[in-house]
Amino acid sequence: MRLVQVLIPNGTRESVLAVLDDEAIDYAVVDETGRGDFEALVSFPIPESGVEAVLDRLEGAGLREDAYTIVLATETVISRRIGRLEKRYSGLRISREELVARAEDLAPAGSTYVAFLVLSTVIATAGLLLDSAATIIGAMVVAPLMGPAITASVGTVLGDERLASRGVTFQVVGLALAIAVGAVMGWLLKDTFLLPPALDIREIPQVAERTSPTFLSLFLALGSGIAGAISVMRNAGSALVGVAIAVALIPPAATAGLGLAWGYEMVALAAGTLVLVNLLAINLSALLLFYLAGYRPVADDSFDPAAVRRSVLTRLAGIVAGMLLLSVVLGAVTVVEYLTNEVELELDAEARAMLDDPEYEGLNYEGITTEFDFRQYVSEEEYEVEIIVGVEQGATVPPDLARRLDDRLSQATGVDLSVRVGFLDEQVS
Structure with missing residues (x-):
């Protein structure tokens, strides 16, 4: 429920x-x-949807943009008369004006944005190097990336170029800064006593997770954008949704650094x-959801629905074209991951079947251990496979067990292998 207070300009009291x-x-x-510009103050409760x-109708009745309109969130309205309004306005989304206000509130001042972004990247980079998921999630609480994403989408659907440009600029500059901070922090920490000697970051699980992106990675980003738009439209859960958006952006940016x-x-x-x-x-x-929710620019003399739709x-x-272009990489990685897992499963099945004879x-x-990677397979390198065999008394x-396993596995998979067999003494009762 909202309480709206409007200062009525002179000469428009009756129409308002x-x-x-x-x-x-x-x-x-x-x-x-x-003040002499206004003749009365009118206050009325109304559901948020x-x-x-109502404000659109009041503007048509002479309520100018230079008038004062205040929309307040109310805790409780006690009246039997409010029920009919709740039935008429039964939607859940907030008004266009409140949406703009919330979008601007979510996008902090430039200095604040940079400070929180740098801090969150530093924490996330430390979490990556420590292989600590908890540290990375903690960094996401600090990251201020939800605001710019929502601001850009709101500005686009409402035809507010200033708002849209600010959101896009904050996102692009912010992520470039996150990559730079990750690179500088990595360069400062590399070869110091704070990290293990000869550390290979590619072997850190949290880093490897961000260097093999597949199509499944899109679900986090798409879901975060939708959740962000819903949380703003319905004024609920924005802080938690902001964490999800940051998870999709800050850790991979720090990894790139x-x-x-x-x-x-x-x-x-x-x-x-x-x-x-x-x-x-x-x-x-986010942009698609705001548009489908019915948000449009103010319907004044300059309002052109066709122009808004075209914009x-x-x-x-443009976004879809960029995603399709970059999805070539995601598609290649997805196929490579599938083929790699398929070969590893086939190696396991063939070795098990042979020793069951x-x-x-x-x-x-x-069990079997292999570092087979289909991306390197195209170079026709030889891959070492280690098989553990339990030997009963x-x-x-x-x-020539190793050679036999080598022949069978190589023939089944078509991969040039080097098989190493380890034995365990077993007692079976």
Whole structure:
């Protein structure tokens, strides 16, 4: 529920009150004596979904933009008469004016934005190097990235170029700064006593997670954008949703920075691609949801519905085109991951099936370890496979077991392998 207070300009009192009477809205009017431009102050309660429609009608009745209109959130309205308004305005979204106000509130001042972004990147970079998911999530609470994403989408659907430009600029500059901070921090920490000697960041699980982006990565970004738009429209849960948006952007940006610091071009490229794809996906889902929710610019003499539609569609087309271009990388990584897992499963199944043969009675298959990677397979390198075999008492181990396994696995997968067999003494009762 909202409480709207409007200062009525001179000469428009009757037309403004006629609109409220026509809407069957209860109101209270107080004569204004403080300034000569206004003749009265009218206050009335209304459900949040009805604010935009009523204000539009009041503007048509002579309520100018230079007048004062205050929309206040109310804790409770006690009246049996308010029920009919709640039935008429049963929606859940806030008004266009409140949406703009919330978007501007979510986008902090430039200095505040930079400070929080740098701090969150520093914490996230430390979390990546420590392989600490909890630290990374803690950094996301600080990251101020939800505001710019929402601001850009709100500005686009409402035809506010200033708001849209500010949101886009904050996002692009912010993520570039996050990558730079990650690179500087990595360069300062590399080869110091704070990190293990000869650390290979590619082997850190939290880093590796951001360097092999697949199509599944899009679900986080798309879901975060939709959740962000819903939380703003319904004024609920923005802080928690902001964490989800930051998770999709800050850790891969910090990973790209670490890749630059360590000189691993592929790490920087893969993580940078994930940043851009997630950024586009968040903006796509938020922009689309705001537009489908019915938000449009103020319907004045300059309002052109066709122009607004063209502007939104143009930006949507640009975002989709960028995502499709970058999705080539995601598609390639997705296929590579699938083929790699398929080969690893086939190696496991073939080794297990061979040792289950009666010819190898007393030899029990325990497991297989391989670092096979389909991306490197195209270079026709030889891959080492380690198989652990349990040997029961009295069992005979063929002297060429490793060669036999090599022949069978290589023939089944078509991969040039080097098989190494380790044995465990086993007792079976």
